[in-house]
Amino acid sequence: MDFSSFTGAIDKKRTPCLLVGIYDKLKLSPGAETINRASDGTLARILKREQFKARPGDTLLLHQLPGCRADRILAVGLGKKKDLGPAQYAKSVDAAIKALTSTPSKRALCALLDVQVEKADPRWKARQLAMRFGQGCYRFTTMKSEEGDLPVLSHVDFHIGDKAHGEAVEKGAREGGSIASGMNFAKDLANLPGNVCTPAYLAEQAQELADRHAPIKATILEEREMEKLGMGALLSVSRGSRQPAKLIVLEYRGAKSKDKPIALVGKGLTFDAGGISLKPAQNMDEMKYDMCGGASVLGTFQAVAEMALPLNLVGIIPASENLPDGEANKPGDIVKTMAGKTVEILNTDAEGRLILCDALTYTQKFDPELVIDIATLTGACVVALGHHASGLLGNDESLCRDILEAGKTSLDRAWQLPLWDEYREQLKSNFADMANIGGRDAGTITAACFLARFTEKFKWAHLDIAGTAWHSGNNKGATGRPVPLLTQFLLDKAG
Numbered sequence: 065m066d067f068s069s070f071t072g073a074i075d076k077k078r079t080p081c082l083l084v085g086i087y088d089k090l091k092l093s094p095g096a097e098t099i100n101r102a103s104d105g106t107l108a109r110i111l112k113r114e115q116f117k118a119r120p121g122d123t124l125l126l127h128q129l130p131g132c133r134a135d136r137i138l139a140v141g142l143g144k145k146k147d148l149g150p151a152q153y154a155k156s157v158d159a160a161i162k163a164l165t166s167t168p169s170k171r172a173l174c175a176l177l178d179v180q181v182e183k184a185d186p187r188w189k190a191r192q193l194a195m196r197f198g199q200g201c202y203r204f205t206t207m208k209s210e211e212g213d214l215p216v217l218s219h220v221d222f223h224i225g226d227k228a229h230g231e232a233v234e235k236g237a238r239e240g241g242s243i244a245s246g247m248n249f250a251k252d253l254a255n256l257p258g259n260v261c262t263p264a265y266l267a268e269q270a271q272e273l274a275d276r277h278a279p280i281k282a283t284i285l286e287e288r289e290m291e292k293l294g295m296g297a298l299l300s301v302s303r304g305s306r307q308p309a310k311l312i313v314l315e316y317r318g319a320k321s322k323d324k325p326i327a328l329v330g331k332g333l334t335f336d337a338g339g340i341s342l343k344p345a346q347n348m349d350e351m352k353y354d355m356c357g358g359a360s361v362l363g364t365f366q367a368v369a370e371m372a373l374p375l376n377l378v379g380i381i382p383a384s385e386n387l388p389d390g391e392a393n394k395p396g397d398i399v400k401t402m403a404g405k406t407v408e409i410l411n412t413d414a415e416g417r418l419i420l421c422d423a424l425t426y427t428q429k430f431d432p433e434l435v436i437d438i439a440t441l442t443g444a445c446v447v448a449l450g451h452h453a454s455g456l457l458g459n460d461e462s463l464c465r466d467i468l469e470a471g472k473t474s475l476d477r478a479w480q481l482p483l484w485d486e487y488r489e490q491l492k493s494n495f496a497d498m499a500n501i502g503g504r505d506a507g508t509i510t511a512a513c514f515l516a517r518f519t520e521k522f523k524w525a526h527l528d529i530a531g532t533a534w535h536s537g538n539n540k541g542a543t544g545r546p547v548p549l550l551t552q553f554l555l556d557k558a559g
């Protein structure tokens with residue numbers, strides 16, 4: 065998807081489709097006003113005749129209005145002017161893109177930057193628009209023998225009413241385009257089935273990402289190297305699988321080499337059957353998405369490299385499968401982590417924390433400024449927060465605040481849960497330094513407590529994306545989250 069800006073008169077511009085905003089009670093946005101005047105009031109007459117409600121999510125497609133050169137005009141409902149906040153705007157824009165992509169328009173002129181959105185500047189609006197256009201045209205078809213009807217939209221012109229906003233809009237559009245490309249990369253990896261997207265495949269994709277972007281370097285650690293490092297927890301999960309584990313290490317250099325890197329650690333479990341503590345059959349296919357944390361790290365690296373952000377990043381993705389097998393972990397087994405602590409594996413399905421704890425310990429080698437791990441870690445997080453917010457826990461309040469803020473800005477929100485010492489008790493083991501599960505209560509918190517025992521040496525936050533990384537049901541598919549949150553966090557850090 066390409067974006068450009070247009071500063072001329074929208075009624076005079078030839079385009080397959082022009083998007084204009086309409087408020088509640090058919091009040092017109094500046095763009096709609098221009099079209100209404102050019103068409104001698106036809107726009108307002110049609111909206112009235114069709115009883116257009118103009119709520120966020122409502123759209124109406126019109127054809128060839130007199131006095132206007134657009135083949136189509138898409139009226140986009142925005143709701144009440146005074147209620148137009150970021151969430152309503154996003155809803156309106158998504159509906160507009162859905163309606164637009166069901167027309168054969170290859171190009172569109174978008175006049176949705178001329179509306180006031182609470183707490184939003186032109187750069188934010190352009191970033192959201194570009195990101196949403198990029199998302200709205202995404203389809204996963206690589207595993208189908210026939211592609212079917214794909215959206216043909218490939219270019220969007222953003223109308224800039226006030227030339228003073230030109231630079232901000234162009235900057236925002238470029239950022240949004242990069243975020244969308246990172247999200248779509250993450251979605252592709254996530255939507256691939258477990259028999260294609262194996263640990264080795266993820267490692268290849270990381271290598272290819274590094275080949276595409278000079279500031280990114282990829283290193284893949286093999287099992288024998290993990291053995292030398294003493295990664296007994298990670299390797300114990302992989303032992304039950306015929307696919308060798310990979311530890312993917314990405315380095316992005318965008319700042320001076322003395323600047324400490326920000327580390328992103330992503331769970332890359334390419335299929336989670338639960339191991340000997342086997343999961344029930346229903347919806348088990350969705351456990352191909354258990355690598356979405358890793359995919360979000362790869363997607364974020366792609367977005368950051370495209371934006372050429374001036375910071376240093378490290379990405380660590382422990383990649384493995386979790387399957388039942390004669391060599392698999394058994395309940396009661398005790399393994400030794402790279403940090404030297406021993407873990408009693410009371411449930412082999414709590415494998416994410418086992419691969420992550422060694423990856424987190426390894427992260428220390430890079431002397432990071434801060435570490436964020438991203439993982440589809442607990443079903444309990446879906447029970448607690450549903451599908452709207454990712455769970456956030458961490459050992460540094462100011463880091464948590466920054467992440468929450470980035471989530472609000474990007475509309476890819478997180479919600480913090482407490483990481484109090486009291487919960488640690490639940491991980492006590494009679495036989496090892498700790499157990500890998502903490503019972504039924506507060507499952508998301510006890511999982512984070514487990515990780516916290518391996519992150520004491522740095523500022524750390526954990527995102528549990530079990531409820532946000534993919535959609536189930538008829539719209540089953542990866543969401544690309546939390547790439548928007550992570551890139552926004554990094555944009556904020558880059559200043």
Ligand code: BES
Nearest residue numbers: 411413414416440441442443444501530
């Ligand atoms: N990958 C799962 C978590 C998960 C489950 C995410 C369902 C999304 C939907 C993780 O490895 C897991 O199995 N966690 C267990 C932990 C339990 C055994 C303490 C869970 O949540 O049931």
Ligand code: MN
Nearest residue numbers: 336413414415
């Ligand atoms: Mn599991």
Ligand code: ZN
Nearest residue numbers: 333336354416
């Ligand atoms: Zn898992």
